[in-house]
Amino acid sequence: MIRVGLIGFGLAGQAFHAPMIRGVKGMELACVFERKTNIAKTRYPEVRIARTLDEMLSDKSINLVVVATPNDTHYSYTKGSLEAGRHVVVDKPLTPTMAEAEELVRLAASRGLLISVYQDRRWDGAFLTVKKLIQAGAVGKVAEYEARFDRFRLDSKPGAWREKPEFPAAGVLWDLGPHLIDGALVLFGEPESIYAAALRQRETAEIDDAFDVIMQYPKLRVTLRARIIAYAPSHHLLIHGTEGSFVKYGMDPQEEILRSPKYPDGLDWGKGWGRETEEHWGTLTRVGENPRKIETETGDYRGFYVNMRDAIENRAPLEVPPEQFLRTQRGLLLSHKSSREKRVVDWSEPVE
Numbered sequence: 001m002i003r004v005g006l007i008g009f010g011l012a013g014q015a016f017h018a019p020m021i022r023g024v025k026g027m028e029l030a031c032v033f034e035r036k037t038n039i040a041k042t043r044y045p046e047v048r049i050a051r052t053l054d055e056m057l058s059d060k061s062i063n064l065v066v067v068a069t070p071n072d073t074h075y076s077y078t079k080g081s082l083e084a085g086r087h088v089v090v091d092k093p094l095t096p097t098m099a100e101a102e103e104l105v106r107l108a109a110s111r112g113l114l115i116s117v118y119q120d121r122r123w124d125g126a127f128l129t130v131k132k133l134i135q136a137g138a139v140g141k142v143a144e145y146e147a148r149f150d151r152f153r154l155d156s157k158p159g160a161w162r163e164k165p166e167f168p169a170a171g172v173l174w175d176l177g178p179h180l181i182d183g184a185l186v187l188f189g190e191p192e193s194i195y196a197a198a199l200r201q202r203e204t205a206e207i208d209d210a211f212d213v214i215m216q217y218p219k220l221r222v223t224l225r226a227r228i229i230a231y232a233p234s235h236h237l238l239i240h241g242t243e244g245s246f247v248k249y250g251m252d253p254q255e256e257i258l259r260s261p262k263y264p265d266g267l268d269w270g271k272g273w274g275r276e277t278e279e280h281w282g283t284l285t286r287v288g289e290n291p292r293k294i295e296t297e298t299g300d301y302r303g304f305y306v307n308m309r310d311a312i313e314n315r316a317p318l319e320v321p322p323e324q325f326l327r328t329q330r331g332l333l334l335s336h337k338s339s340r341e342k343r344v345v346d347w348s349e350p351v352e
Helices: 011-022 039-043 053-057 071-083 098-111 125-135 172-188 254-259 302-312 322-341
Strands: 002-007 027-033 048-050 062-067 087-091 115-118 142-150 193-199 210-217 220-227 237-241 244-248 282-286 292-294
Touching (some): 002 053, 027 053, 053 062, 053 071, 125 237, 172 193
Parallel strands (some): 002 062, 062 087, 087 115, 142 220
Antiparallel strands (some): 142 237, 193 210, 210 220, 237 244
């Protein structure tokens, strides 16, 4: 049994980590580090609550620590956990700087420990579908790929650290950018260059609440976008290739359920988990053929923790290894650099 200590019980801890950990056979949510509130104790009465990192790590049976706190604390909590001999999962992004990220990777390697970043969107049904279509050559050679996250919220959330410029790695590019950039890198590898614009569109915005990131390859253009003012969302995924196109509307259904009072708990999530209804399936149109719906692959964010369990037990390589989340970190930092300097930046440029 892999006993897990979860640091932080805000939205990330409540919706995207605790249910996954409790939903994987061979894993146990043993302790939640919650500094002041008692939300975790109310939700999971049997789970121990710690008020400090040392208190949580005093339980020597905990062998995996999950860091789900604001970005400015990722480095200190991860370093402390690694130095205490624990494997670590960190919510994206790993840290606000490349130097800190690389230091943590070196520290984990020197201690013979695993470190990974929680890229749950690799287990989105839509992303799995697109990955399968591209690998099968369903649209031929890909010339254009676009992925976008559209939401609608006119006002900033009071007290939300992600919307305060004084917080390191705040803003929507740091928040949603890791998902989109990571997905593009998984599908197509490293680009030649990046051009990005981090935008402020709402009246109350103090920091970027929208972005465009363009990743340029020799004969492929990748466009990644996020909008907070998008009442009627555009397509979520779009691929144009030499033999056809694929268009997908609608986001993965898992997030909405996980954020709701109907969040799953335990090992049995039901047979319908992560499945989309036919009305949300994407459309594939091949040259010379009629358009047809493509059933969305079944998504399941638990896949990340299944892999983490198997990696700790020496049965599998990490699905999100250091070399991959460090290249996503590079993509994020280069995007911010491009936006600040209002120019195209080469992938090989220094990030800091």
